[in-house]
Amino acid sequence: MSGVGVQSEEQACEAFVAWLDRRVVAAGRGDGLTRLEVAPSGTFWLGRIACEDEVRKGAADERSERLDPCAIGIRLRPAEAPSWSMTVKVRARAWVKDPKDGPDPKRRWWRSDLVEEVVSVLVDAGGGSFGGKQLEDAFAAVGAPGLAAEVRVDVEEWHRETELVVQLVNTSPEKAPGLTDSHLYETQLEVSGLPTVPFQLEALPDSFRYDRDVPVYGINVGVEVLGPGMFRTSDSVDVQTYRPTYWNGAYDEPDLSFMTLASDPLPNLTALVDALAAYDDAHWTPAVLDARQAAEGWTVMMRAKADRSAADVFDELGRLRTGLELLRTRPDIRRSFQLMNNAIARSAQGRGYTTWRPFQVGFLLSAIRFLVEPDDEANYVDTVWFATGGGKTETYLGLLLTAAFFDRITGKTMGVTAWSRFPLRLLSLQQTQRFADALAGAELVRRDEGIGGSVFSLGFLVGRAGTPNKIVPKPENDEDVTPDSPGMPDKYRVLLHCPFCRDENLQMRFDRERWKLEHRCTSPTCPMKGQALPMYVVDQEVFRFLPTVVVGTLDKAASIGLQQAMRGLVGPPQKLCPVPWHGFTYAERSKTPNGCLVPNCQGGKVLKPLPMDLKRFGPSLRLQDELHLLRDSLGAVDSHYESLLDHLQHELCGTRAKIVASSATLTGYERQVDVLYQREGRVFPQPGPWAGESFWTTPTTKPLRRFVAVAPRGVTLEHVSDRTLDALQRCVRELKDDPAAVCAEAGVNPKHVDMLVSLYGTDVVYGTTLYDVEAAGRSLGSNNTVEGINVEQLTGQTDFDEVRAILERLEDPEDDFAERIHVVAASSMLSHGVDVNRLNTMVMLGLPLTTAEFIQTTARVGRKFPGLVYVLHKIGRERDAQTFRHFEQYVRQGDRFVDPIPITRRSRRVLDLTIAGVVGARTLMIREPASRQRLSTPAKLRDYARSSGMTPAAEAAAVATVLGLDGAEDSVHRAQIAEWVQAWFADLEDPTIKATFVSELGPRSPMMSLRDVEASAPIHD
C-alpha cells in the first residue's frame, strides 16, 4: 500500500485504466461469473470459439469464419529445420445448461471449472494433431462431456521461410447427447520451447525509421511475448503508447517562455538553433548513416531514402538559421515577433501554460521569411505536421499574429491579414475561440504600445446553417433573417467566453442603429467596458469591416464567384461609407444604391476614398486546417477555387497570399500540395531518425493511450459496443458508490476518486457514419444494465447552439454525477478541434475509412490524462481483418499505413462545375471595378463586352490559365472550357434571354458552396 499512498494523479489514472480494461475484458469473456440466465453464446464476444463442424456448415467462407471462428492460434517461424518440438498449454471452460428442474431454475446456465492441459507436440514437415483425447477427457472431468478440442499444427512451406501455424481447434460435434452448447469459452493457447525467428515487415521506403521485426502473428487473437520462444494468446490486442516530451533530453533546453521571447528573443532562439544543428550533425551526417546502415542491415533503397531525409533535415536547419538572422537584422520583424509573444502571453494567462513548445518556435523561425520575401515564399506551402495534435493551432496563431503586427508596423492599417479555412462542417467553436483569444491579446498589446490602425478583430465566415449571410429589415423569403427572427440574436452566439476577460456571461445584441449583430461582455471588470467585442459573425459585416483575421469553412470560397463583396478577401473594397459605423462599400446594386451594405443607408452618394494603398488589402496569409481532408472531389473543386483566389489577388493587388497548412499525415503530401495550390510543399518538422523520435519530440514513460483492438466473435458489433459502454459506466458508478472496494481492487488511492469519476465518467462512442452514431445512441438507451445513462450526440447535423451547450457541459460538468453527460455519440465532427480533457475513454465502431481519421479521432481522448480506446473491428471486412493482424504496427507506425491522398485538378466533371465561378468572379471582381459602372445585368455586361472587345477565345484562354489547365496534355480540358465560354457568350449576345442576373448566363450558375460537389464521389482524370 505504500505505493498507493504516494500515488500521483497520473499513476492513479494509469492504475484505474488498467482496471477498467480488465473489467471490460471480463465482461466480454464471462470471467468470474458462476451462473447466467441467458445463453452465453448470445452474450460473450471474447475468448469463445465455435465448433468446427458448425463453422464449416455455415457460409463456409473466410469472412463468416472470422465472425465466429472455430480456432485461435499463433503463426511463427521456427529457427531450425524439422522436426520441431514444443510445449502447448491449453486453457478453456464450458458453459452447461441445467434441465428445467435444476438447482437454479431462473439461471440455468453454469460455468465449468477451468480446463488447463499441457500438450506435448513433436511434429515434422507434415504437421499433425495433438492432445485430442486428453482434452476430451478434461472437458468430461469438469462436467461438460461431449466437448472436444485439439492442438493442430500446420506447416506452410509456400512462404519464403517455413511457417508453423499452431492452433487450438474446437472439434466438438455440433450436437451430442447432453451437450447444451458446443462453444468453448475463455480459451487460451501458450506455446513454449520452440526457438523462433521474427517476421520482417515489408520494406517500405521509409523503413529505416522503424523496427521491422514482428515476433509472431496471432490468428483471431493477439499474442503476448512472455520470454524467448514463449508466446501466449490474448483476447484483445493491447497497445500502450507513451506521451511525448517536446524536448530531446540530450541538450539544455532554452527558455522559450512567451515573456522571455517578448523581451529579448535572440539569445534563447540562438541556443535553440545551435541545439538543432548539433542534433542534426549527430544523427544525419553520412558517417552516422553509414554506421546505421551497417548495423541495421539497410537495403540500398532504405539508404537512399535516409540520404534524402538527411538533405531535407539540413534544408530545414537552413531555414531556421535564415529566420534567426532576420530577427537579428530586421528590427520590424523582431518587434512583430516580440509583440506577438506578448499577445500570446496575455491570451494564455490563467490557462496553465506560459511557454512555447520548441517545435512551435521552430516552425515560426522556419516560416518567417515570407514577411520580407513574400513573392518568393508564396511559391511554397508550409505545413505544420503533427500527427498527435500537440499545439498546431497555437503554432499558426503565432505566425498569424506576427504577420498582423508586421502589417500594422509597415503601413497596412486595416483589412484582412489572414483568412483561415477549416474543412467543411468541421469548424469547431473551440478553435474559433482560440483565434478570438489570441486576437484579443494582440488588441490589448496594440493599445498599450500605441500601434495605429483599426482594432484587431475576428470574422466568422461559414457556410449554410451556421450564421446568417445578412440581416434584412423585412423578410422576402424563408431564409431571410431579420432582427426579429426567431432565436435572434442569441442563436448566433459563437464565442464560448469573452476573449478579453474570460467571463462566460456574454450577451448577444442586435444594434439597429449600426446594423450589427454583437457579442457583448457583461463583466464590470472587462477591458472592453461593455462595448461590442471585435467579432463579426454575419457575412456582410465581415465584408463591411474586413476583420484582421477571418476564420471560416472552406466551402465559403465558392461565394467568390457570386458575391461581389467577397472582394475584400482578395483585394480592396470600393470605398468607405461616410456613416462611420457602416464600413467599406462595394459595387452599387439596386438594394445598395451607394454600394454600402447597410440597408437603407442614408450616407449618400459621396463616399470616402480608401485611406490605404489599395494593393495592401490583399491578405498576407491563407491558412488551411486539416489539409489531408482535401481529397477526392472536394479537393478537386478546391484546387480550382484556390487558383481563382490566387488569380484575383494577383490581378487586384499584384501579390499572392502565403499558404500555411496543417496536416495529420505526410504520405502523398507533395503531390497533394502541387495539385491543390500549384506550389511546392514543405513540411515542418521533418520526421526524426527513428519513428516517434526527433529533435522536437521524444517519448517518455508516461502513458498516453491504451489502444485495445477487439474482434467481436459470434455477436454483433452493436452488442459489443453497448456492453463495453455498459461495463465502463458500471465501473465508474461502482467507484462512486463503493470507493473503498474499487480503490482496493484497482490499486488506487481513495483521494483520487472524485478526479477519476470526472475523468473517466464520460465515454465517447465514435461511428464513421451518421447511421452508426445514431444507432449507437439509440440502442444504448434501451440495451444497458446500468440505469440512467445520459447520451448526447455530436455530429455534423447537431445544431450550433446545441454543440456549444454540449461542449460547455463537457468542460464544466454538473456537480451531480447523475445529471452529467455519460456518453457522447460522435461522428467525425468530434475529430477536429474538440479538446476536452475530461474525454478519456472511447469506443470506436469499426475502423475509420482512413488512417488519418483514426489518428485524429483517437487523439481526442487522453489529451492530458491516460486514455483508453476500444477499437471494435468490423472483422468481416477485409481491411479491418488486416489491421487487426497488424494492430500494434498500425498504432505505432500509423503514418506508414496512410494511403496517398487521391486528388486531381484534371477532373472534367469538376471542371464543369467550376468554370462558371471563374467567369463570374472575373466579371465581378476585375471587370466591373475596372469598368467603373454596374455590370450586374446581362444588358449592361453585353454593352461592356462589345465596347471592351471581350472575345470567347480570349476569355476561354484566360480561364484555362487561371485553372492551370493550359499545358500540352490539357487540350481536352481546354476544349471543354472553350465550349462552355462559347455558350456563355451566346447567352450574353441573345437579346431574348430571360436572365435577370449575369450569374444566370451560361450552361450553369456558379456553385453556391464547394459542398455542392459530393465529397464521396470518386474523381478521375
Ligand SMILES: [Zn+2]
Ligand atoms: Zn470581457
Ligand SMILES: [Zn+2]
Ligand atoms: Zn452606409
